[in-house]
Amino acid sequence: MTKPVRAVLVDGEPRARERMVKLLAAHPRVEIAGQAGDIGSAAALCERTRPDLIFLDTQLGNASGFDLLEHLSGAPAIIFATAFSEYALRAFEVNALNYLLKPVSPARLASALAPLTEQAANTPPPLPRIKLVAQDLLALPQDSGLRMVPLGSVVSVEAEGNYSQVTLRQGKPALIRRTMDDWEAILPAAQFVRLDRSVIVGLSAVREFHRHSQKTGLLHLAGRPEPLRLGRPAMARLLTALPRA
Helix, strand or coil, X not given: CCCCEEEEEXXXXXXXXXXXXXXXXXXXXXXXXXXXXXXXXXXXXXXXXXXXXXXXXXXXXXXXXHHHHHHCCCCCEEEEEECCCHHHHHHHHHCCCCEEECCCCHHHHHHHHHHHHCCCXXXXXXXXXXXXXXXXXXXXXXXXXXXXXXXHXXXXXXEECCEEEEEECCCCCEEECCCHHHHHHHCCCCCEEEEECCEEEEHHHEEEEEECCCCEEEEEECCCCCCEEEEHHHHHHHHHHCCCC
């Protein structure tokens, strides 16, 4: 017998959670492991129950639902709930972020759950690798919900466990649930280069490169106070990718 998908509901509005409970009653494969209305209680609940899936509101009072991500163990699937406009939703879709537009419709919920309920509950679904283009926006978390940024404003992407940290030319870095392999697959090769297993850099953000020896060098990037220390293979990949005058 296939295991159920254990879900946690995180929403600051009790009525929104009640509505989700009623909607999920039509999906017997989904088992509700608990509910929370703020980041602290949600983090504790997720640590205790280790859910397969989290329904996560993008705004939780004065906090952002994205703040919960850094407190999670493992890699539960995330379905965001949002009241953003269609313009913002385009960035959700381009970035393969699964979302539900409030008020949640039964049909949209069924569509969001399909990839999860069709496989083992303890196996998160792979993210679609939608190839980005230069004009695309990225949907990045911030305190009030989401920040839409041009792809060209990305300075670097670095591995952080099951997540990755995106550094921008301006503003705070953002923590995203996406692997480095996923980033490499979707970022345009003409604009970004993967230097090693844990870091990708935007070529337009490169400001200076200093080789200390045949084995090490320092890379200075726009918007990043500290340089990246590179080894020989990373230096070779950087120099090959940089445009020549």
